[in-house]
Amino acid sequence: MNFTPQDWSAIRLTLELASLTTLLLILFGTPVAWWLSRTTSRTKPLFVSLVAMPLVLPPSVIGFYLLVFMGPNGPLGQLMDQLGIGRLPFSFGGLLLASCIYSLPFVVQPLQNAFEAIDERMYEAAATLRASPLDRFFTVAVPLAKPGFLTAAVLGFAHTVGEFGVVLMIGGNIPDKTRVVSVQIYDYVEALEYSEAHRLAALMLVFSFIVLFLLYTLNPTKKKAPAA
């Protein structure tokens, strides 16, 4: 397949965005998922709902609010101005923030499910073996939730790669900065360059299938064996 330099740039940008988004989400989503899995607080449904919002909201709505929030009159935009860092809309940084919000449930939910599936007595056993709460988290919860981490990373990555609406709203279509593969395809179609669109679309198709296939091969949903 012959990709143009713009194609390659879009592919590279997409991979960068998806990798960084996944990394950040695992880093910050894990404590959130852990808290949600352990809390008995009555505020839990509130936070579960907030985390799930990006699943149901149209990307244009997410993008719109982020644009307002990050824009010159938005709270984040003004803060960035005061700090002299520059504005987030139409930048890679803005795209990264938007992707993190857009893909949040795809990382937090598998992690939360994995943590909730761990038998409470594992933590109790660890506690009676002198493991502090933090120690228990890293030596019992994380290893036992490993399938959840794999699912979270793969879904977070793949979902970010497939992002389109939010990118258009927040990032626009700036070559080398915010033009990811999905936007590039859109451009080709707009310009009626179907064969170019085909190349990238096929790439996305194959990529998505391979990623999901690998996920379900490596991480089969476990059937509980009957108790011996």
Place this chain on the structure above:
Amino acid sequence: MIEADFHLALPGFSLETHIVLPSRGVTALFGPSGSGKSTLLRCIAGLLKPQYGKLIVNGEVWQDASHFMPPHRRPVGMVFQDAALFPHLSVQQNLDYGAKRSRSKASGTDNLIELLGISHLLQRRTDALSGGEKQRVGIARALFSAPKMLLLDEPLAALDAQRKAELLPYLDQLHQQLDIPVVYVSHAPEEVARLADYIVQLGEGRVIRSGGAIDIFPALLHPLSQEEGVFTLLVGTIELHDTNDYLTQVSIGAHRLWVRYINRPIGSQVRLRLLARDVSLSLDPGVRESSILNTLQTEIATLEETAPGRTLVRLTLNEGPALLSRITTRSARALRLQPGQQVYAQIKGVAPME
């Protein structure tokens, strides 16, 4: 000495127990399910934080009104009902988990692996172990953390009869070799009779009675007297062995009983179990023409019809512990049995518990 005082209120259940336990030997927390014995054990481990709690172990305050030592700071070893081994670690790594984190080093760990018969399992994954093996690894893991107290939460309950029988000798061994207090939760009278030195009987979150196992055991059985398997626990001393007939003579006070050969030196203590249905009563000692080996002269303390047509007779052995006999009400009437009467107890079967 271990003093534990816990007040815990949960929806539909409350625990109010104040107990003092000896700092050596095995204490059994005994009672039916829902009696609060596991809850009490979890309070001792610090896994449950009651509204009010006081726990003093050999002078060290683990918990009082103003201070709560979290579970990972308490030097206890806990064995869970189905072992709760870490599935992501090998057997050896499970053992090391507590050992690495413990401030004091456990001594004799090699000996322990030998004693529990798990040396061939060390490199295995935990899901490849049988129930009994898991439980033995669970016990070793708890002891590897060099605990000052060992807590066992119904370690045999999840096992079938054969596995139970397989694990009990290991528990016997531990009982003899450990010099830390052991708190053992169980609802099975046989386990308690075999292992306990001290018994706390619980019911509905309250202590019903507590005391030395031998003194308290007869009283424990009262609520169980309906059961077919009701038995008497006796502690005796080995007097002599008859290797020709493969028999051992055990003395209980002034009485002597022949039991099947026990492979232990003369002078050692043994626990004997006498099923009430294996003890029959006679008014004369004429058992010369009988296959029964053991006849004891006793006095009737009480008679009670525990089921239609079935009478449970409580007998005293020279002011000593009670002996239970289950006979038919018809026999009791035919022999005109009454409290205070001298009778001969013919013992058909008696089994050593070790």
